[in-house]
Amino acid sequence: MLINLRTAYGEELLALAKENSRVVALDADLCGSTQSVVIEKNFPERYFEMGIGEQNMISVAAGLSLTGKIPFAHSFAVFASGRPFDQIRQSVCLPKLNVKIVGSSCGLSDFGDGATHQSFEDLATMRVLPGMTVFCPADAVETKWAVRQAAAIDGPVYIRLNRNDLPVLFDEKTPFETGKPLVVKEGSQVALVATGTMTAIAMEAAGLLETKGISARVIHLGTIKPLDTAALAKAVNGVRGIVTCEEHTIYGGLGSAVAEALCAAPLPMRMVGIQDRYGQSAVCYDELLVHYGLTKENIAAAAEKLL
Amino acid sequence: MNPERIAELKEKARAVRLGIIEALGLEKRGHLGGSMSCADIVAALYFYKMRHDPKDRFMPDRDRFIMSKGHSVLAQYAALAEAGYFPKETLKKTKTLGCILQGHPERETPGVEANTGSLGQGLSIGIGMALGGRLDGLGYHTWVILGDGELAEGQVWEAVTAASAFKLDNLTAIVDMNGIQAVGKTCDRYDLGDIRGKFSAFGWKTFEIDGHDMTQIVRALDEASEVKGVPTAIIARTVKGKGVSFAENTHAYHNNLLTKEQQEQAVREILAM
Known part of the structure; x- marks a missing residue:
């Protein structure tokens, strides 16, 4: 069975947002692709369209977290991790803020758009930051777990997501645990x-x-x-x-x-x-x-x- | 405002300036110039305008302050010590190993709301705080001090457009326009042109004041906090190093040491202001 990771992500983010009013979403003009659009549709006051400005988006997410929100900031992986690297380091990770960065369309998965849109470096740049948690789920089930786990962690998290339909490897009994093989x-x-x-x-x-x-x-x-x-x-x-x-x-x-x-x-x-x-x-x-x-x-x- | 209140605030600004000298100490390089140029504004915010309480640091409706030009944090440390967030003796230990008073603002310091120092990020963080406050129906105001040299950072202009798009009337940017960056005069090194005109063109309500005239400062802070529907910018004309004659209007004391004699002279001149 194949399930699209973006679809799974959007479903779980929406479910989480329904349960937890502190969850808010930001996007840099890619909400349809990243699926943060589910927040805009269901909780428009908790969705922030940041325009095509990833650096500002990450620092704004830092500010929102300082008011007790749990911001999920979205873009393609290459832009979410690369363009605002300094903002992730200085605004988010150094002060250990509760910001979740979602890098969608990772790796080669945005096959048509070519090199500028394909991200091969984000695991390296995100994991080098002290205090950052980095998830790279393999299927829809683990993607949903990663959304929940990210919200449960009080600190910065990067979630790397593929954009395609992928085989389902796991089920609800799979004992996922942060950091464990x-x-x-x-x-x-x-x-x-x-x-x-x-x-x-x-x-x-x-x-x-x-x-x-x-x-x-x-x-x-x-x-x-x-x-x-x-x-x-x-x-x-x-x-x-x-x-x-x-x-x-x-x-x-x-x-x-x-x-x-x-x-x-x-x-x-x-x-x-x-x-x-x-x-x-x-x-x-x-x-x-x-x-x-x-x-x-x-x-x-x-x-x-x-x- | 009555003259006694203004006189009180001028005394607070004097205390902030003396605190900057205390924090700078001897045999430590420090950002004297940019701390002195915003000292009057910082004093007016902490001792006149902002709702805050050192005994209830995290009260949800406290006003927020961000020193986006993080290198000028000595002014904020001095104000926080004067307000009672930590003992004044702590100022002496600024920038020593393990001290809560680091070279640039960090949240471990009581009263510091955000980490800044990588220039250009504070206004964006302030937008997040303003959006969060509006979402929660809290009436607080967010104040962000930026340097004029800092405005070369592109992210500032992302933030300026965003604050306008979100109609954040609970956010004020204060530009400490001392006209000098690390290496020289901003107009010579990297001319930013008409700063007030740029903010106006981006949809902000702007004010321009003498950033060392306490009457003008408090009036601008009051007026800015009353504006509805758009964000506000106060462009404050200031003097780098204000109050210490040898450090005024030069980049030489952007980040420098004081000798014992210079320290004594600085204290004398501040007391005579």
Whole structure:
């Protein structure tokens, strides 16, 4: 079953806003795409159209949080995290403010719009900030959990969201926990540690490896920061190597976070991700995933090299 | 306003200036010039205009103050100490390791509402506070002091358009127009042109005053808080370093040390103002 992450996000944001009157939304002229439009339609007084001005939007969100509101500030991931980086650092994270930044259409998912609209750097720039929590959900179920968790955390949160219909991997019983790895498939020889959209593709890679007689464990990291190092070390215990899988540059994202976490007791690693490049336009999302080496075949080949 | 009240406020401004010298101390670089230029305005806000209570710091309907030109926070620290937010002795420890009085405003300091220092962000934060206050039906006013040099930051003009679009009559920007930025005169280094005209063109109700004339300051604060339907800007003509002759109208004391002799001279001159 496929469910669109943006749709799931909008449904949960609206449900949250109905329960909690402190929740407000801001957007920089992309509310139809990010789905913050659900707040404008249902609670117009709690929606703030900030025009195409992301820097002002983030500092305004900081001000709103200082009056007790729980602002969710939206744009495409590349603009939400990149344009106002200094505002996120200075206005929001330094004073530990309760601002939620939602980076929509992340990675390659805005396939048609090309390099300016595709974000491969946001996990790196957001996780480097002290006090920031970074969620990168893999499906609609986890997206809804991330909305709830973001509201429950008293502090800055970045949620990275894909814009496409994605397979549903989890259900309401899945024991999500901030910072904890989730073993989604058992295996003994190699660990595929993935985040966001790449978790579903890592599952397919594990299937491919199985046909070659290789047992792969799939570990989903829906939180990039904070990261429970001990829990991650336990989750990868016993394998001979790790392949990290992310729709993001290999510099500073999931692969780096895993390497940092395990560097005291390292395992051989390979990183599947964007190789220090910018994006480009294509007629469909899958075409870009192939072009940038983010397929089950790429992951399986990386795993085989470790063994 | 009666002359005794104005005289009282001038004494508060003197106390703020002495507090700035105290906080600056010796052997520490500090932003003397921009703190002195806004000292009278800061005194008028804390000791005349704003509803606030150091014993009830978080009362929901308190007026909000943001020093967007965060480097001038010494003026705010001096006012907060004078108002009783923390002991005056704390001023001496400004900018020392672990002190609540950092080089730029941080919320850990009692009375400081927002972190500023990366220029250009304070007015936007003030918009958020003004929107939040309106949403909650609270009648407070948000006051933001900006520097004229700071107006080169593009985000300020995003905020100026936003405040106008949201018709925030509970928000006032006060431009401490001392005409000098870190490296020289603003008109020589980066000429911002007609600042009042720019705010007016963006739909703000504007006032222009002598930022060292207490009567003009309190009148402008009163008038600005009464305006309905649009945000207000007070363009205050000021003198960088006002009150300390060797620091007046120069960028040399934008961020600098005082010698013992200079410190004594500064105190003498402030007492004689």
